[in-house]
Amino acid sequence: MTEKSLFKTATIGLTGAWLGFFVLIPNVMILATSFLQRDEAAFVRLDFTLENYRRILDPVYLQVFGHSAAMALVATMVCLALGYPFAYALARTRPGLRHLLLLLVIIPFWTNSLIRTYAIRSLLATQGVLNKLLLFTGIIDEPLRLLYTGTAVTIGLVYILFPFMVLPLFAVIEKLDTRLLEASADLGAGRFQTFVRVIIPLTMPGIIAGGLLVFLPALGMFYVSDLLGGAKDLLIGNFIKNQFLDARDWPFGAAASVTMTLIMALMLIAYFFSIRKIGKKEIR
Amino acid sequence: MRRVKTLYVALIYLFLYLPIFVLIASSFNASKYGTRWEGWTLKWYYQIIDSPLLMHAAINTLIIAFLAATLAAVIGTLGAVSLYRWRFAGKKAFEGLLFVIMMSPDIVMAISLLALFIALGIHLGFMSLLLSHITFCLPFVVITVYSRLSGFDSALIEAARDLGAGEWHVFYRIILPLAMPAVLAGWLLSFTLSVDDVIVSFFVTGPSFEILPLRIYSMVRLGVKPEVNALATILFLIPVVFVSFSYFLLKEKKS
Numbered sequence: 189m190t191e192k193s194l195f196k197t198a199t200i201g202l203t204g205a206w207l208g209f210f211v212l213i214p215n216v217m218i219l220a221t222s223f224l225q226r227d228e229a230a231f232v233r234l235d236f237t238l239e240n241y242r243r244i245l246d247p248v249y250l251q252v253f254g255h256s257a258a259m260a261l262v263a264t265m266v267c268l269a270l271g272y273p274f275a276y277a278l279a280r281t282r283p284g285l286r287h288l289l290l291l292l293v294i295i296p297f298w299t300n301s302l303i304r305t306y307a308i309r310s311l312l313a314t315q316g317v318l319n320k321l322l323l324f325t326g327i328i329d330e331p332l333r334l335l336y337t338g339t340a341v342t343i344g345l346v347y348i349l350f351p352f353m354v355l356p357l358f359a360v361i362e363k364l365d366t367r368l369l370e371a372s373a374d375l376g377a378g379r380f381q382t383f384v385r386v387i388i389p390l391t392m393p394g395i396i397a398g399g400l401l402v403f404l405p406a407l408g409m410f411y412v413s414d415l416l417g418g419a420k421d422l423l424i425g426n427f428i429k430n431q432f433l434d435a436r437d438w439p440f441g442a443a444a445s446v447t448m449t450l451i452m453a454l455m456l457i458a459y460f461f462s463i464r465k466i467g468k469k470e471i472r
Numbered sequence: 473m474r475r476v477k478t479l480y481v482a483l484i485y486l487f488l489y490l491p492i493f494v495l496i497a498s499s500f501n502a503s504k505y506g507t508r509w510e511g512w513t514l515k516w517y518y519q520i521i522d523s524p525l526l527m528h529a530a531i532n533t534l535i536i537a538f539l540a541a542t543l544a545a546v547i548g549t550l551g552a553v554s555l556y557r558w559r560f561a562g563k564k565a566f567e568g569l570l571f572v573i574m575m576s577p578d579i580v581m582a583i584s585l586l587a588l589f590i591a592l593g594i595h596l597g598f599m600s601l602l603l604s605h606i607t608f609c610l611p612f613v614v615i616t617v618y619s620r621l622s623g624f625d626s627a628l629i630e631a632a633r634d635l636g637a638g639e640w641h642v643f644y645r646i647i648l649p650l651a652m653p654a655v656l657a658g659w660l661l662s663f664t665l666s667v668d669d670v671i672v673s674f675f676v677t678g679p680s681f682e683i684l685p686l687r688i689y690s691m692v693r694l695g696v697k698p699e700v701n702a703l704a705t706i707l708f709l710i711p712v713v714f715v716s717f718s719y720f721l722l723k724e725k726k727s
Binding site for chain 2: 204206293347441
């Protein structure tokens with residue numbers, strides 16, 4: 189195995205160089221940019237500063253980030269609340285049907301998410317199908333103004349990211365050992381108690397994984413808030429996009445992007461730790 | 473209880489499919505604003521065919537998706553083989569960078585690539601778009617091919633080595649034919665990812681090279697465009713056909 193092979197060198201070299209050049213260097217560049225100063229002509233000036241990070245803590249921007257995180261969080265919670273019973277019901281159907289039902293969840297998510305956002309927009313419009321339906325059934329008397337609100341952004345995010353919640357939930361619920369539920373019932377636990385003390389802890393990895401898979405991408409989807417939200421319903425993705433393409437303040441945009449990546453990395457690390465902890469508990 | 477369950481599952485599917493069906497139905501609606509049904513029409517489909525801007529963007533999208541998927545399949549397969557066959561310095565970093573591509577949010581990757589292209593003075597257009605698409609497709613090819621390779625009996629490779637085959641021969645005559653279904657699946661996955669991408673493309677391409685998702689984006693931002701419904705219907709059906717094909721390809725090989 190130690191013989192020198194041109195093919196081996198070329199293979200590792202090519203793929204390694206690609207990753208270094210298109211992944212490592214660009215990320216290092218953004219990290220470096222976040223510590224530099226803004227320059228009108230050349231995007232950045234080579235002067236070290238922490239000003240960009242200080243500006244992120246400015247109440248004005250913190251509010252923007254807070255609103256963005258709140259919309260993403262609500263979307264995650266709605267996905268969980270809708271997705272958990274759904275995944276549970278799916279995991280309890282007979283195997284043949286189960287796979288077909290699962291495929292039906294995945295199919296809409298093969299379509300470009302921009303098109304799905306546009307579809308949601310036609311649905312939510314004042315003259316759209318949803319308002320017509322609600323008026324027709326007499327639930328409302330006047331068309332609701334749904335579009336261009338924070339609620340619309342949340343609905344859009346839920347619609348686009350729902351499969352990312354259902355799939356990990358389905359994976360853990362399908363593996364759930366039903367004997368444990370019987371044992372819990374035999375030992376006198378009610379349905380509610382079994383759910384809270386047995387089912388939820390055992391499916392926690394799926395809940396956390398689904399939560400991350402919805403929450404993290406939701407922060408960046410600038411076109412969802414562009415198409416569905418009002419002027420104030422910005423996501424962090426819109427903010428970064430504006431800094432790079434409109435305000436031309438690269439260092440500030442880079443600092444926001446680094447901060448967002450760090451928060452995501454921390455959440456992922458927390459996830460891996462919690463998984464390990466849950467795994468250990470099961471063994472004991 | 474059972475009925476409640478069925479009803480609930482049905483409602484969720486309604487939520488998932490209603491927007492798409494409304495869109496498909498509107499694409500055949502003669503009414504421009506789609507507020508009322510005014511009869512069947514195919515005129516929005518004809519409008520797409522007659523629009524040089526849209527057709528051009530569609531062709532560009534297919535060119536990029538085809539080239540990006542093909543190159544990502546080649547480079548990704550080589551990457552998977554590297555990880556499977558050899559131990560080398562920096563292997564952990566190699567895996568780490570693939571993980572970074574998959575985990576970093578699209579917008580972060582988009583701005584980092586934009587910064588790279590600007591710094592190198594690469595014109596934002598065809599080339600920058602292609603390089604970016606290859607990059608974000610790579611890890612998916614590597615994982616698909618790697619997982620198939622790890623299912624092999626490594627005795628096959630050892631036997632070939634004992635019989636005097638060099639690394640290239642082992643790759644070309646043994647690994648590649650065995651990994652081919654996974655390479656094809658990786659190609660199809662990459663093609664879909666490339667066609668679907670909005671965020672990265674938005675940053676790394678310029679007016680000289682417009683692709684369909686961006687064209688649609690600028691169209692729908694300005695208001696209701698009935699031809700977008702027709703276009704969306706077509707674009708909904710393409711990945712359904714493509715991914716079903718890739719799904720059956722993998723399933724067939726498993727059994």
